[in-house]
Amino acid sequence: MIPDTTPAELEQALADAAAAAPALGASEPAVRAGWIRAVADALDAAADELVPIAMRESSLPEPRLRGEVARSSGQLRMFAEVLEEGSLLEVVIDTADAEAKPVPRPDLRRVLVPLGPVLVFAASNFPFAFSVCGGDTASALAAGCPVIVKAHPGHPELSVKTAEVMIEALRVAGSPAGTLGLIQGFDVGVTALKDPRITAAGFTGSVPAGKALHEIAVTRPEPIPFYGELGSLNPVFVTQAAVDARGKDIATGYVGSFTLGVGQFCTKPGLLFLPAGHGLQEQLTEAAGGVAEAPMLNDRIKEGFSSGLDRLQKVEGVRVWASAGATLLQTTVTELLARRDEILEECFGPVSIVVEYDGLDELRSAVDAFEGNLTATLHAESSDTELAGELLPLLTARAGRVLWNGWPTGVAVSWAQHHGGPFPSTVGSIHTSVGVTAARRFQRPVAYQDTPDAVLPAVLKDSNPAGISRRVNGSVTTGEVSR
Amino acid sequence: MIPDTTPAELEQALADAAAAAPALGASEPAVRAGWIRAVADALDAAADELVPIAMRESSLPEPRLRGEVARSSGQLRMFAEVLEEGSLLEVVIDTADAEAKPVPRPDLRRVLVPLGPVLVFAASNFPFAFSVCGGDTASALAAGCPVIVKAHPGHPELSVKTAEVMIEALRVAGSPAGTLGLIQGFDVGVTALKDPRITAAGFTGSVPAGKALHEIAVTRPEPIPFYGELGSLNPVFVTQAAVDARGKDIATGYVGSFTLGVGQFCTKPGLLFLPAGHGLQEQLTEAAGGVAEAPMLNDRIKEGFSSGLDRLQKVEGVRVWASAGATLLQTTVTELLARRDEILEECFGPVSIVVEYDGLDELRSAVDAFEGNLTATLHAESSDTELAGELLPLLTARAGRVLWNGWPTGVAVSWAQHHGGPFPSTVGSIHTSVGVTAARRFQRPVAYQDTPDAVLPAVLKDSNPAGISRRVNGSVTTGEVSR
Known part of the structure; x- marks a missing residue:
C-alpha cells in the first residue's frame, strides 16, 4: 500500500516543477529531444522489471503490456523527431513589409512556447500508454513543460517504478531536476489542480470524474485548460x-x-x-x-x-x-x-x-x-x-x-492521428491526446516583433542554425531568412 | 434606439445558424474563400455609407475608421487566401505502413472541420476591426462556422448596417442563409451563450464581463470553448x-x-x-x-x-x-x-x-x-x-x-501574428484572436482511417484536386499521394 503524498511532499513537487520550468522551456529543441529519447531508451531497458509489476497490478497479459511499453517509447521517439524537425514549434516568420496596406508590416516571428508545469491524471486501463509514461506526459515534455503525474490507484507500484526509471533517465541525460514528479491520492490531485503553479491538466477517465475536475480547472481564480478524455460509445x-x-x-x-x-x-x-x-x-x-x-x-x-x-x-x-x-x-x-x-x-x-x-x-x-x-x-x-x-x-x-x-x-x-471527439467524449474537442499535435495543448504562441537577430531564440534566427522546418512569408522551408 | 432582439428573433437566428452549419462546413475551401472575398468587397464598397455612421456613434475620426475598414476587408482576404492555399485546414496524411512497429499503421488523414455556430461578442473600441466584421467573425467564417454577432451597444446602428451589407454579400455570393446573424441586448447574448446550438464563443471586452461569460460557457451542460480578450497593461x-x-x-x-x-x-x-x-x-x-x-x-x-x-x-x-x-x-x-x-x-x-x-x-x-x-x-x-x-x-x-x-x-x-497572452489578458492563451491561426479556435480535427478515395472529402483525396498544401508522411507538399 503506497500512502498518499503528504502536503509537504506535494509542495516540494510543485516547487520543483515550477523551478524546472524556465530551464526546460528554454532548452534547445534538439537537446530536449535527446532527453526524451533517453527516457524512451530507459523505458525499453526497464521493460523486464516493469511488465511483471504491471501484470500483477492490472491483470493484463504480458504481450499486451510489452506492446504498450513499445508504444510508449515509440511515442516519445516520435516527439523527439518532430522536435528536431521543428514542426512542433510551429515557427512562422513574416519579414517586414514597408509596402503593406493599409499600414506597413513589422517583422513578426511566432513560436510556440511551453505553458509551464502540467498535471497529468493517469488512467487505469493502459498502465503504460495512458499512465505515467503515456501520451499526456510525452506530449507535455516535448512541449517543454515539467509534468506532475497523479498516479492511478489501480497500479501504484508500477507508477512509482516507472517514474523512478524516467526521473533517473532525465537526470543522467541532463534535464533540470523537477522535470517529472509523481503524486498519489485523489485529494492530493485536486489540491494540485487548484495550485497556481499548475498551468494545464490532462485527464483520461470516467465522465463524472472528468466533469468534476474540469469544473475545478476552469473556475479557478486563474482558469487553466483542462483536456479530458471522458468516455465513448464508438458506434x-x-x-x-x-x-x-x-x-x-x-x-x-x-x-x-x-x-x-x-x-x-x-x-x-x-x-x-x-x-x-x-x-x-x-x-x-x-x-x-x-x-x-x-x-x-x-x-x-x-x-x-x-x-x-x-x-x-x-x-x-x-x-x-x-x-x-x-x-x-x-x-x-x-x-x-x-x-x-x-x-x-x-x-x-x-x-x-x-x-x-x-x-x-x-x-x-x-x-x-x-x-x-x-x-x-x-x-x-x-x-x-x-x-x-x-x-x-x-x-x-x-x-x-x-x-x-x-x-x-x-x-x-x-x-x-486524432484521438478526441465532441463532448462528452472529450472536454476540448479541438485537441487530441494522441499523435504529434497533442503537444499543442501545452504550448502557447509568442510573437517577437522587430527583434534583432542577436537576441532572438535560436529557432527564430535568420540563419536557422538547427535547420528546422519554418513557415517564412507563407511557405514552409528549412532555409535561411533574408531581411 | 435599436430594441433588444426578441426571444422569437433569437430562436430564429439560432435555428438559421444551425441550419446553415452543415452546408457551410461542407463547402469547398475555394468556394468559401469566394464568399469571404465577396464580403470583403462589399465592406470596401460600403465604406462611404458605414464610416459616417461609425464616426457619429464612436466619435472616432474618419481616417482611423477608414483604416479599420481596410484592415477588416484585408483580413477577410487574408483568410480567403489561406483557405485556397490550404494551410487553414491543416491536412495531414499518413499513408498505411504495414511494417510499422509495434503494430502496422493504417492510412490516416486528418483535417480540421468547423465546430458549428459561433457566438461573437463585439467590442466597442474598434467598431469595424473587432466588431461585426472583425477578426472573430472573419476567422470563424473562414473555419466554416456560421456566426451570430452580439452587437456592442456602443455602435448599434453601425452594427445593423454592417451586418446588412455582409448578409447581402453572402446571399448574392451563394453562401447558405444563416451564415451570419446579428442580435442585440446583454441578456439576449447570455441566453444565446447557453444555447446548445452555439459551439464556441469569442469575446473582446472588460475583465469582469469576460470572466462572467467565460464561466457561463465552460459550466454549461455541454461546455464550449470561450476565447476572451480581457485587458492588458502592456508595460x-x-x-x-x-x-x-x-x-x-x-x-x-x-x-x-x-x-x-x-x-x-x-x-x-x-x-x-x-x-x-x-x-x-x-x-x-x-x-x-x-x-x-x-x-x-x-x-x-x-x-x-x-x-x-x-x-x-x-x-x-x-x-x-x-x-x-x-x-x-x-x-x-x-x-x-x-x-x-x-x-x-x-x-x-x-x-x-x-x-x-x-x-x-x-x-x-x-x-x-x-x-x-x-x-x-x-x-x-x-x-x-x-x-x-x-x-x-x-x-x-x-x-x-x-x-x-x-x-x-x-x-x-x-x-x-499572435494577439493573446497569459491570463488575465486572455482566457485561452494558447489561441490568438488576430492572424491566420485565429481560425483554429473554431476548428476541430477529424481523422479518417482507411477510407476509400471515392468517399473522402476532396481535400483529402489522393489526387489533391485543389492543389492545396498538405503534410504527407511528414513533409509539406502540394502534390498527389501515392498509396
Missing part, C-alpha cells in the same frame, strides 16, 4: 452490402474488438448496427461465447461492470444473446430511440449491443441519436458509395475519428 | 543605453502610443519603465500636454475613465506629471511594488504611468510584478545584448507579443 454501422459480402468476418472482427483487453478500451465498439434479417445471430453468439473469461483491471472496475451490466439487461427491449465469456445484447433502433438515455450509457467492460435497423431511414435516425464520440465506424462496400457519401458527414459531425471497414480499438500514434 | 521597459541614444524619440513615441485612439486600445502602453535620472520629465510632460483632447467612445467609457483616473491619482506614491490633454502619472518601482494591485489595475483611456527604476535589480523586480499581458516591450541598444538576453525570456513568460524598440499599439494582421 459501428454496417450496410446490407457489407453483410452480404463479408458478414461472418464482420461478426468475428466485432467480437474481437469489443472484447479486446477485456472490453476496457475507450475505443471499444459499444454498439453494432446491422440491417434486420442479417442472419449473423448465431455467428455473433458463438464468437462471444467463445471468448475466454479474463480478470478485469481491478475490483472497482469489475463491480462497475457488473452493476452496469445488470442495469443494461433490465432495460425494456434489450435482449441477451450471449452471457458467457463476453456479453452480447440485442435491441432494435425503434427500441433504442424509445429508451435512448438508458441504452446509450457507456458500460466499461466486455459487453456490446447489436442494434437492428429496418431500412435507411432507421439507420439515419440511429446516427442522429448519438452525441459526441471518439470514433464512429462504417462498414460498407464500393456499391454503397452514395450511401456512404451521405453518412460520412453525419459521422464526422459526431466523432473525432471516422473508420472505414475497420475496428476502433487500436489508436495508431502518428502525425495524422 | 514598456527602457534601458539606460536607449535613453542615452534616443530618449526624446522614446518620450514622443510613448505619448503618441498611449494616446492613440484616445487611449482606447487594448494594446495601450499603460506603464513606461525608465531609469532614474532619465531627464525626460519635461519632454514627456510637454508631449502629453500637447495632445488634443478628443471625445471618448461613449459616456459609459468616459465615466469609467474618470473614476479610474480619480482612483489612480489618489494612490499613495503616484504623482501627476500632466493632466491636460492626456494624463501622465509618475511613480517608482519601490512604490509600485508596495501598492502593486492598486497601481497595476488597468485604466482604459488616455492615461499612462512612468515608473522609475533604480538599477537592474529594480528593473527585474518590476518585470516580475506583472501577470499576463497581451504585449511587453523592450527599448534597448545593441550594447544591451546581454541584458536583453536576460530580460526577453522574462517578458516572454508574461506576454503573447514581445516588441523591440517599438510601440504595442497597432496589431499587424499576418501569419505570424
